Amino acid sequence: MRISGVVRAFAMAALICVGMGARAETYPDRPIKLLVAFSAGGTSDTIARMLADRLGKVLGQPVIVENHTGANGIVGTEIGLRSAPDGYTIMLLPSGHAINSTLNPAATYDPIKDFTMISLIGTVPMVVTASPALGVKNIAGLIAKAKHTTKKIDFGSGGVGASNHLAVELFATMTGIKTFNHIPYRGDTPGITDLLGGHVSFIFLNVPAALPLVRSGKLMALAVTSEKRLPLLPNVPTVEETVPGYVAGSWHIIIGPKGIPADRVQVLSQAIIKIVHTPEFAKRLQDLGITPVGSTPAELKTFLKSEVKKWAKVIHDAHVKL
Structure with missing residues (x-):
């Protein structure tokens, strides 16, 4: 009887640990920060606040927008880059993210390798x-x-x-x-x-x-x-x-610091895709002149690689310098 009691005690302890572990792995269990690298009132800020409101409802936790301006988005991007890769700090960035690393010496980061891809919100022709x-x-x-x-x-x-x-x-x-x-x-x-x-x-x-x-x-x-x-x-x-092959424009993406766990990236990406494809939200984007996309992380990575290469060539060929 004493042995069976010990076994039961260990079993109960194991169940408690499993339960605690499950709660610890619940994501998100606290507010998420959405960094915007430009000032309040601009297009990036408007999209971020629209998204934050919906994302908070889908995830069950508040999503708080923070604006960090300077150096064409580099200041805010570096703040996000240095954040803990736990999924509680993410960034909304425009197309300058694909340009800065080629054009601006202040951008010492790799726009793809140093970040976690989450989703392409939309393109802006x-x-x-x-x-x-x-x-x-x-x-x-x-x-x-x-x-x-x-x-x-x-x-x-x-x-x-x-x-x-x-x-x-x-x-x-x-x-x-x-x-x-x-x-x-x-x-x-x-x-x-x-x-x-x-x-x-x-x-x-x-x-x-x-x-x-x-x-x-x-x-x-x-x-x-x-x-x-x-x-x-x-x-x-x-x-x-008139000019076959010509396509250009800006865009807005959601990324995070490098190393966010894959399961948390999936939670964020799936939530954003769901929101962007909601007819009401898509209509609000379209009214702002934005073509809704809502991509997977893999699709965003492919897209961003193409954009970085495209604009690096333009900068080189046109001899563009700050």
């Missing part, structure tokens, strides 16, 4: 937005004008190495245009002001910025940079229809 004073009605007209003029055609961007700067450099390379002259601004807003004033001829703008200006008739939409025409601008052709 651009609109080739032109001043009526340029005198062209479509992308073919822009190419013809650029190739048959001896004068420089000024274009604006959000800064050297910004997504809309490199998108134009890619376009110029693929079409053989040599007459574009880059005018970098500190963000798109002052560039838009100069575009409206006729001081620059065109800017590749993200859809949310371009839409009201095009719909009001103040500016012209020559083309969109997506692979397919956009539902928000169904009558505007793609650049690809």
Whole structure:
């Protein structure tokens, strides 16, 4: 009887340990931080807060957005990079993540190897937005004008190495245009002001910025940079229809520090995929000019490798330097 009692005691202890272990492995069991490497109110912040609200409900734990700005996203990215790889700190980053490591010496990390891939939220195509004073009605007209003029055609961007700067450099390379002259601004807003004033001829703008200006008739939409025409601008052709193979734009991804356990990555990824494919959430993204994706970690890794390689080549070929 004494032996059987000892056996029962060990059995009970084992069950208690198993139960405690199961509770310890429950994920998440506390709030998750979602870092945004840009200021509150911007597109990245807006998407992050939309996602955080839904993700918190799906996971059963609050998801808290924290903004850490500086150096075109490098400051916030490095904070996330140094965080514990436990799945309780993740990051929402835009397409500059694929550019910084090639262009900016301050980005000393590898954009893929030093991080855990989680999901691609969506892609953000651009609109080739032109001043009526340029005198062209479509992308073919822009190419013809650029190739048959001896004068420089000024274009604006959000800064050297910004997504809309490199998108134009890619376009110029693929079409053989040599007459574009880059005018970098500190963000798109002052560039838009100069575009409206006729001081620059065109800017590749993200859809949310371009839409009201095009719909009001103040500016012209020559083309969109997506692979397919956009539902928000169904009558505007793609650049690809005139320049085969041309696709450009920005995007937003969710990643974490290197080493997050695979089971926790799966929990996060599956939750994000579920949210992004929810009709209401997808509609909210589309209203912001974002094409919903909701990828697996493996799909994101493949996508990011392609983007890093693509923009590194553009930076090299166009001799882009900060």
